[in-house]
Amino acid sequence: xxxxxxxxxxxxxxxxxxxxxxxxxxxxxxxxxxxxxxxxxxxxxxxxxxxxxxxxxxxxxxxxxxxxxxxxxxxxxxxxxxxxxxxxxxxxxxxxxxxxxxxxxxxxxxxxxxxxxxxxxxxxxxxxxxxxxxxxxxxxxxxxxxxxxxxxxxxxxxxxxxxxxxxxxxxxxxxxxxxxxxxxxxxxxxxxxxxxxxxxxxxxxxxxxxxxxxxxxxxxxxxxxxxxxxxxxxxxxxxxxxxxxxxxxxxxxxxxxxxxxxxxxxxxxxxxxxxxxxxxxxxxxxxxxxxxxxxxxxxxxxxxxxxxxxxxxxxxxxxxxxxxxxxxxxxxxxxxxxxxxxxxxxxxxxxxxxxxxxxxxxxxxxxxxxxxxxxxxxxxxxxxxxxxxxxxxxxxxxxxxxxxxxxxxxxxxxxxxxxx
Amino acid sequence: xxxxxxxxxxxxxxxxxxxxxxxxxxxxxxxxxxxxxxxxxxxxxxxxxxxxxxxxxxxxxxxxxxxxxxxxxxxxxxxxxxxxxxxxxxxxxxxxxxxxxxxxxxxxxxxxxxxxxxxxxxxxxxxxxxxxxxxxxxxxxxxxxxxxxxxxxxxxxxxxxxxxxxxxxxxxxxxxxxxxxxxxxxxxxxxxxxxxxxxxxxxxxxxxxxxxxxxxxxxxxxxxxxxxxxxxxxxxxxxxxxxxxxxxxxxxxxxxxx
Numbered sequence: 110x111x112x113x114x115x116x117x118x119x120x121x122x123x124x125x126x127x128x129x130x131x132x133x134x135x136x137x138x139x140x141x142x143x144x145x146x147x148x149x150x151x152x153x154x155x156x157x158x159x160x161x162x163x164x165x166x167x168x169x170x171x172x173x174x175x176x177x178x179x180x181x182x183x184x185x186x187x188x189x190x191x192x193x194x195x196x197x198x199x200x201x202x203x204x205x206x207x208x209x210x211x212x213x214x215x216x217x218x219x220x221x222x223x224x225x226x227x228x229x230x231x232x233x234x235x236x237x238x239x240x241x242x243x244x245x246x247x248x249x250x251x252x253x254x255x256x257x258x259x260x261x262x263x264x265x266x267x268x269x270x271x272x273x274x275x276x277x278x279x280x281x282x283x284x285x286x287x288x289x290x291x292x293x294x295x296x297x298x299x300x301x302x303x304x305x306x307x308x309x310x311x312x313x314x315x316x317x318x319x320x321x322x323x324x325x326x327x328x329x330x331x332x333x334x335x336x337x338x339x340x341x342x343x344x345x346x347x348x349x350x351x352x353x354x355x356x357x358x359x360x361x362x363x364x365x366x367x368x369x370x371x372x373x374x375x376x377x378x379x380x381x382x383x384x385x386x387x388x389x390x391x392x393x394x395x396x397x398x399x400x401x402x403x404x405x406x407x408x409x410x411x412x413x414x415x416x417x418x419x420x421x422x423x424x425x426x427x428x429x430x431x432x433x434x435x436x437x438x439x440x441x442x443x444x445x446x447x448x449x450x451x452x453x454x455x456x457x458x459x460x461x462x463x464x465x466x467x468x469x470x471x472x473x474x475x476x477x478x479x480x481x482x483x484x485x486x487x488x489x490x491x492x493x494x495x496x497x498x499x500x501x502x503x504x505x506x507x508x509x510x511x512x513x514x515x516x517x518x519x520x521x522x523x524x525x526x527x528x529x
Numbered sequence: 530x531x532x533x534x535x536x537x538x539x540x541x542x543x544x545x546x547x548x549x550x551x552x553x554x555x556x557x558x559x560x561x562x563x564x565x566x567x568x569x570x571x572x573x574x575x576x577x578x579x580x581x582x583x584x585x586x587x588x589x590x591x592x593x594x595x596x597x598x599x600x601x602x603x604x605x606x607x608x609x610x611x612x613x614x615x616x617x618x619x620x621x622x623x624x625x626x627x628x629x630x631x632x633x634x635x636x637x638x639x640x641x642x643x644x645x646x647x648x649x650x651x652x653x654x655x656x657x658x659x660x661x662x663x664x665x666x667x668x669x670x671x672x673x674x675x676x677x678x679x680x681x682x683x684x685x686x687x688x689x690x691x692x693x694x695x696x697x698x699x700x701x702x703x704x705x706x707x708x709x710x711x712x713x714x715x716x717x718x719x720x721x722x723x724x725x726x727x728x729x730x731x732x733x734x735x736x737x738x739x740x741x742x743x744x745x746x747x748x749x750x751x752x753x754x755x756x757x758x759x760x761x762x763x764x765x766x767x768x769x770x771x772x773x774x775x776x777x778x779x780x781x782x783x784x785x786x787x
Contacts, residue, residue: 126785127785182784185626185627186627187623187624187625187626187627187784188781188782188784188785189781189782201627203626203627205625205626206621206622206625206626209621209622209625209626210546210549210622212549212553214553215549215552222541222545223545223546223549225541226539226541226542226544226545227542227622227626227628228628229538229539229541229542229628230541231538231540231541232541232544235541
């Protein structure tokens with residue numbers, strides 16, 4: 110690869126932050142507690158190297174605190190690496206902080222000059238871009254009003270317009286495509302694509318894998334300060350999603366185990382009293398039968414809590430029976446994070462033949478195509494009698510998470526087809 | 530060298546920060562920009578009353594004698610005291626966006642400098658109204674003196690603004706330091722009355738020479754002493770170099786410390 114084709118060359122950078130346990134920045138504290146200002150050194154980056162070719166767009170992905178934003182900050186030269194080198198060839202513009210240096214009392218036009226000057230543009234260059242900036246922001250009528258009279262949407266539109274019109278050779282973006290209304294977002298997105306087609310090198314940090322897949326040629330997955338994988342976004346993003354899924358599963362399993370241990374240590378004999386303790390609000394009913402354990406399985410039979418939108422899910426509930434429950438009804442309710450019920454049904458609604466619970470056993474409900482969109486869902490399970498008296502109503506009995514790399518929005522995916 | 534090139538590229542930023550600072554400084558106050566003049570004038574009245582009426586300094590036209598020294602001093606002292614917190618005050622910008630960090634102290638000192646230039650209008654008005662008159666040849670050296678002072682003020686501002694980031698007490702310490710510095714500089718009195726054993730300290734003080742030059746040109750209507758001016762320039766350049774070196778070293782961790 111010829112040297113002049115490389116826009117960004119990151120060579121084995123490391124960065125650690127001092128996390129002060131109690132920091133004294135006053136003279137007295139500095140002098141008196143010199144030895145005592147203890148800190149922990151937290152290594153955020155442990156040696157990252159990558160190159161970006163001119164005109165290439167890359168996405169940095171990773172969970173919170175993995176070091177991707179730090180990497181971006183090092184690229185902008187807001188911070189410097191402890192070791193290693195970064196070479197940037199060309200003018201850099203960053204969409205990290207929009208509207209830097211905006212002064213509320215100055216007009217939009219004056220603020221364009223101030224803001225653009227912070228990106229290193231001279232007056233002449235700004236003059237040349239002014240019309241483009243104003244046109245892109247769609248604020249022609251308001252451009253001579255003070256910025257304090259702008260709505261927050263207008264403010265962001267103006268700020269984005271300046272940043273995107275800098276004509277940088279390298280554009281660094283941190284979670285910004287959340288500007289203004291949907292129309293303007295689409296416009297920004299198209300503008301980014303246009304900029305990219307003109308040969309600008311782009312580095313994006315985003316949680317929205319969909320956006321990365323649309324723009325980027327390559328994804329770099331940073332995990333605990335190291336590059337874990339890089340390659341075509343479609344592949345890397347999937348790998349990343351899988352990894353995140355497993356991780357989440359582990360943590361929920363741990364949570365569950367702890368909960369179970371608590372349950373067990375609470376002791377069986379007092380089970381009936383237990384109904385009235387904290388669990389009370391989440392669980393009620395006659396107690397003739399109780400849901401003992403809930404598990405969810407994917408199509409290949411593995412027990413898990415993370416599912417992809419559209420996958421099948423099989424829930425299995427084990428129950429114990431103390432007294433016979435005639436005409437039993439089993440029910441399920443699925444709620445999203447906002448408490449909105451996404452779906453609910455029971456054996457009576459589904460007109461299953463009457464059955465009674467006589468001894469310990471288990472039951473299953475199979476969702477052939479769980480089209481719930483990404484997010485956490487809480488599940489209620491219930492055993493009732495035929496006339497609707499709760500036997501064991503268990504609220505928020507189980508938690509699942511849906512993941513997806515398609516960017517559709519809402520609660521549930523509706524089967525659809527476009528005709529164009 | 531790279532720094533200078535980069536600063537040149539960011540000249541528009543310096544320009545707009547200066548403009549913003551000058552426009553924003555007295556925003557919302559009734560008298561607005563007039564404060565630029567009222568403030569030093571009131572100080573002048575106080576010092577004149579104390580030193581020519583009460584303490585009887587016995588200096589001819591004391592008000593002018595003081596005025597031509599006080600205005601340059603106010604520029605210098607505000608550059609170091611308020612300039613010290615200039616970087617901290619812009620922390621939002623520094624944490625979020627890249628630009629050569631020196632832009633901040635430079636633009637702050639520059640805006641103080643512009644303020645001083647405006648005050649010089651008042652000085653000249655006083656000189657003309659009171660019929661003191663000017664020596665035009667000597668006046669030509671005035672820009673050089675101002676330049677020397679600017680370099681000194683900038684050197685100090687770079688130093689104090691960078692150190693303040695790591696050590697916030699400095700802002701408060703500087704209040705006292707600048708007051709002591711003012712009394713240790715022949716602003717309200719003549720250098721001739723300084724006791725001999727203190728003279729070395731006065732001679733090392735870069736502001737002593739600058740103030741003397743201003744006074745020679747504007748009050749005595751004479752050409753400034755070349756050696757004094759050169760010495761001041763040398764001290765100024767030394768200060769600027771130290772300031773730049775310290776600032777460059779310290780600025781690498783600004784974003785983390787702020």
